[in-house]
Amino acid sequence: MEKRVLKDANDRVDGIYKVTGKAKYFAEYELPGLTYGVLVTSTITKGKITSLDTKAAEKAPGVVSVISHLNKPSAPAYEQEGGSPFKIFYTDKIFFNGQPIAIVVANTFERATYAASLVKVTYAKEDFNTDFEKAVTDVKAKKLQGQPEYKRGVENAYKTAEVKIEAKYHLPIETHNPMELHGIIADWRPNNQVTVYAKTQGVKATQGTIANVFKIPIENIQVNSEFVGGGFGMALRTWPLEIATVMASKHIAKPVKLVITRMQMFTMVGNRPAAVQTIGLGANKDGTLTGITHRAFGETSAYENFTEGVVNMAKFMYQCDNVNTQYTVVPVDLGVPIWMRGPGEATGAFALESAIDEMAHALDMDPLEFRIKNDPEKDQQRNKPFSDKNIKEAYRVGAQKIGWNERKNKPGSLIDGQWKYGFGVSIGVFNANRGRASVKGILKADGTLVLQSATSDIGPGTGTGMTLIASKLLGIPGDKIKFELGDSSLPPAPSQGGSATLSTVGSAVNDVCVSLKSTIAELAANSNMDATSNFVDVLKKNNLPQIEVTKQSQAGKEREDYSMYSFSIHFVKVKVHSLTGVVKVDKIVSVGDSGSIVSPKTARSQMVGGAVGGVGMALHEESIIDHRYGRYINNNFADYHVPVNADIPEIEVHFINKPDPYINPMGAKGMGEIALIGFSAAVANAVFNATGKRIRTLPITPDKVLAG
Amino acid sequence: MINFQYLRTTTAKSALALLSKDKNSKFLAGGTNLIDLMKRGVTAPEKLVDINHVPLKQIEQIGDKIVIGALASNTAVAENAIIKEKLPLLAMALNAGASAQLRNVATVGGNMMQRTRCGYFYDTEMPCNKRQPGSGCGALGGFNRMHAIFGTSDKCIAVHPSDMCVALIALDTIVVLASVKGERKISFKDFHRLAGDTPQLDNNLKADEMIIRLEISVNNLAKNSYYLKVRDRASYAFALVSVAAGMEISNNKITAIRLAMGGVAHKPWRLTASEDFLKGKEPSIENFKQAAKLAMTGAKGFGENDFKLQMAPNSIIEALTVAKSKA
């Protein structure tokens, strides 16, 4: 094992590789004979390709091949046109602007880029609509897809409540924009042996998709993805561009690398879907919630459907006997969306948590008090107890740290010169998932432990968390443990998404360690050694260089008996400039209630990252399209704003850190999504508290504050 | 990548000779704008003449003039002791622009010559009269939140994106230009131009000319000057609206005043009417409000940028208030 020094037991195990450049990302692999792909993309939004002339491109220096629908190699699953998923190069139809229509492969990236500019395409254009807000207003009786309507008690009970509010909230398209650009290296060798270096949140998923498209045995495909430069959800599927690269490699029998451009990151690898949501809330004058109605429209594409959990939270987060929800997706002529950070739940929480604040204001109640008053004893949706929930304690901790007692219920009360100050709070919640995963453990007589699983680490620190679980159970220091991931040949694990990796893979690590421990104890007993003997001595005494075990682990009946969620409370203090409309976040306190905290440093980082992403969602992020052309306008990092350091104040993170008694052996619930979910509402609520202006359309930019 | 020739020179004279020989060549300074435009296919020069080694990086005071070479980096100017002490408005404006990394390589000449950030100008698949005269203006009726409210034409409503230039116009800067034929001087306010019927032209630099240096007379505005930049995030974002304000106040009277705005026009926008109004008056909030109102004469929004009609006067008031309170 490589030598690795951890200064502190909780340090990131791969930190040193990341900061020294030793961590190798997919695009950094050098293969003999590597060629470079560049995509040609459609410049119209909808219609048909009428001609595609590749002659000039093929003659350009260094070009190996140009692959399009005219000469696509065989992909058995794609022989039938249409349907979902979108079948790249198996149609001449255009579904969105920027759709990949050909891949040019050359011996250098620059030559491929130039040659791609020489491909001449003509189209037959059709009418299109990329404007989601317009599509929503045009929704008529037409039956659209979505989720089944949910109803508990009386429908729309809010309408007859003593106090009621009804409001509409708008979210724009957001683009994940991880720093690392998307792409893949594909190497299709004789006998249908395929190796890919991918940017993926699931090596097994990528492996399965490729096997399925080309109908080759899954064992033929090796997927490597040891380091991922951020995903935020966009690497949860194998995109058409990846299949195109595999096709290209198959076609030319050479390895092909494709790295898309920042502009292409906006069109072909998904986005947070735009949403329009209406919330109705009813309450008694004493602040008891009597009705919640949450109706949402989410964006989807015309060629593939995408749905997510936008209205989930309304069903269980507050004590309320009358709840109804509706979620419908509305197609527009854009690339298909995909889950993005805290996915639909974050979209829904912006609306619900803003509305809760609006109701508290209507009742002239402190919004924190209002939440506490309506905190549910059990999950009314599933009619089950919560496995573990400490929200009231989290409220108390956060309120104290942010200085909630300085807050005035009357908006616009805290003024210093041109700056107005305000406080906001919101709650975030996400399903505490646990899936099925396998882990192999190899305990060696040299004192080291190797753990292996085909899971991924898109940044949260999976290897660190797993190392800490094993270290605690076996008493082996972290720098003697190596957790291997991102390799499809390792024991299977699900994709990294839905805040489930620590719970799922960590449980298998736990089971492996427990098993190794008992094997060592048995060996010790058999060789008349003390039960507390060090495993190195036991292995040596037994002449064993190592022992191995593989365990599969999954949830049991506990999930039928309990409702399992992770929670977060976000407190935000903002200041708003009354003349310029500029909003500055002044202080952030995020409190996580997600069971035991297994890896304190990376858990904190996750919460900090969520808060930063939350500031972006609240104040900055918006992908803008000119609907006359169906093209993105701000598709670069100068114009698509994410927060910079100067936007981010002190961020305090606290954890309740109490084990959930039921979820898994560690008592630890996932916290990937709760770091962000709800955050944008806390900012919007703080802006309201500062100014009295309720901004229901994100992002909250200075122009909206001035107008609001 | 479209092939081009790369040449490097160490004197202004040879740079100008190369330029005059070949119409389709361009100077390469920091490259932070030019290279982006080449990658996006907005421009495709056949020759790049690298002028980074031409000795035009001086920042010095000669008599009552401060002289800044065209190749001084934005960081070098912003951090120069003379500039910080005598022209803090310029230092503030520079520091409000781009990011530290960009400022380290971006030059004074390049900053003046940087092209608009209008999205239609950058996307060769959409219409833009500035990129392709006669193709139409995408921003009219399109995404124009960042666009101009003053001096617009029906051909183009783009803004000049620079912060530095807003301070320079306020400071009555003189620009020294050279061609193979010799040097000429023009006032900074005459350097950039309005779009009119020829939006493809950003400024009055002739095809065979080079920016050599800037000359700024020492003034008494240092004490009461402020550059306010209103933007969508706290750093690394172009101005929605910016204001450069400098005043000389004695006996509670404004004895000298300079006021200019950025993010509102095809060129840095000097507010002469407001200056004339404030001269000799008390630096009171009422007078600032009046000056802000005067500044807005002729302003016109295009839908998404209507908010600037409110943000601009507000920002003038704020900038003047802060500038006054600095003493």
Ligand SMILES: Cc1cc2nc3c(=O)[nH]c(=O)nc-3n(C[C@H](O)[C@H](O)[C@H](O)COP(=O)(O)OP(=O)(O)OC[C@H]3O[C@@H](n4cnc5c(N)ncnc54)[C@H](O)[C@@H]3O)c2cc1C
């Ligand atoms: C992401 C991003 C954000 C930015 N944000 C801001 C901002 O907030 N505020 C701001 O003000 N600016 C901003 N900028 C713009 C930046 O200031 C300019 O790109 C920079 O000043 C250009 O200088 P340069 O030396 O790199 O010019 P180059 O790119 O080298 O040249 C630009 C043009 O000037 C010409 N040129 C250069 N020197 C001379 C000369 N001496 N004589 C004649 N012609 C010359 C070149 O031929 C070229 O046409 C930003 C840029 C980027 C990329």
